[in-house]
Amino acid sequence: MDLLQALIIAIVEGLTEYLPISSTAHMGFTAALMGMEESEFLKMFQVSIQFGAILSIVALYWKKFFDFTNLTFYFKLAFSVIPALVLGYFFDDKIEAVLGNQIAISSVLVVGGIVLLFADKWFKNPTILDEKEITIKNGIAIGFWQCLAMMPGTSRSAASIIGGMAQGLSRKAAAEFSFFLAVPTMLAVTVYSIFVKTWGKGTATEMKGYEMILQDQDHITFFIIGNVVAFIVALVAVKTFINVLTKYGFKFWGWYRIVVGIGLLLYFYSAK
Known part of the structure; x- marks a missing residue:
C-alpha cells in the first residue's frame, strides 16, 4: 500500500460507511481494482479507519452524545449494541474468511439492492418519528437486524435502518438511530481489531493491530491520514444521505447496488 492508495480507500470509507451500500464491499472492490495485494495490514487498515467515520457522527450530533441528563439514550445504545458484540466475537473468523471473496460480496450487493427497491413500500406508516420515542425493546430488535451486516456486502447502515423501519420508525428516525448505534458498534470493532x-493467526507474522501500525513510519502515516480523511468525508456524506433518504427513499440506493453489483460480478468473473 502507498499513500495514494490509503487516501483513496479512506475516501471510499468516509463516503460509504453510513450509506446503505456497504463500505466493506466498496473498500474491498477499490483495493482489488487498484491491484492491491491482500494483506493483514490492509484488512486491519480498512477496519481501523472506521474510527474517523465514528468521530464524524459524534461531531455532527454532539449535543445528543454529550447530553448527560438523557441517560435513557445511553442505555438504549448499550442494550442495542449487545447482539453485534456477542455474535461478532463468535463469527469473527468466518467474517474475515469472506472478505477476500469479491464474487460473493458482489452477489450480496445485488440481493441487498433488490430488497431496498421494496423497502419504502413495506414500511409506509411509521409510528415513531423521534429517537426519544424509541424503546429499549425497539433498540435491541434493531441491534439484531444490524447483525445481518456481518455478511460483507450487506451494509450495516441498510440492515439497521430497515430494522428500524420494521419497528415503526420513520426513514429519518431510523437513519439517525442507525448512526447513533454505529458509534458503540464500530468503536468496539475498531478497538478489538487494533488491541485484541x-x-x-497460525503464520510466522502473527501481530496485534497496533503492532502492525507501529511497525514502520508509513503504517503510522497511513493510519493517521486515513482516519482524518474518513472523518472529513463522512461529515459531508451523512448530511447528504439524510436529505436524499428523507426526500426520495431507498430506490436510488437499491438501483445503485444492483448496477454496481452486476458490473463487479461481470468484472470479477472475467478476471478469474
Missing part, C-alpha cells in the same frame, strides 16, 4: 485481535 491477533492478525495472521
Whole structure:
C-alpha cells in the first residue's frame, strides 16, 4: 500500500460507511481494482479507519452524545449494541474468511439492492418519528437486524435502518438511530481489531493491530491520514444521505447496488 492508495480507500470509507451500500464491499472492490495485494495490514487498515467515520457522527450530533441528563439514550445504545458484540466475537473468523471473496460480496450487493427497491413500500406508516420515542425493546430488535451486516456486502447502515423501519420508525428516525448505534458498534470493532485481535493467526507474522501500525513510519502515516480523511468525508456524506433518504427513499440506493453489483460480478468473473 502507498499513500495514494490509503487516501483513496479512506475516501471510499468516509463516503460509504453510513450509506446503505456497504463500505466493506466498496473498500474491498477499490483495493482489488487498484491491484492491491491482500494483506493483514490492509484488512486491519480498512477496519481501523472506521474510527474517523465514528468521530464524524459524534461531531455532527454532539449535543445528543454529550447530553448527560438523557441517560435513557445511553442505555438504549448499550442494550442495542449487545447482539453485534456477542455474535461478532463468535463469527469473527468466518467474517474475515469472506472478505477476500469479491464474487460473493458482489452477489450480496445485488440481493441487498433488490430488497431496498421494496423497502419504502413495506414500511409506509411509521409510528415513531423521534429517537426519544424509541424503546429499549425497539433498540435491541434493531441491534439484531444490524447483525445481518456481518455478511460483507450487506451494509450495516441498510440492515439497521430497515430494522428500524420494521419497528415503526420513520426513514429519518431510523437513519439517525442507525448512526447513533454505529458509534458503540464500530468503536468496539475498531478497538478489538487494533488491541485484541491477533492478525495472521497460525503464520510466522502473527501481530496485534497496533503492532502492525507501529511497525514502520508509513503504517503510522497511513493510519493517521486515513482516519482524518474518513472523518472529513463522512461529515459531508451523512448530511447528504439524510436529505436524499428523507426526500426520495431507498430506490436510488437499491438501483445503485444492483448496477454496481452486476458490473463487479461481470468484472470479477472475467478476471478469474
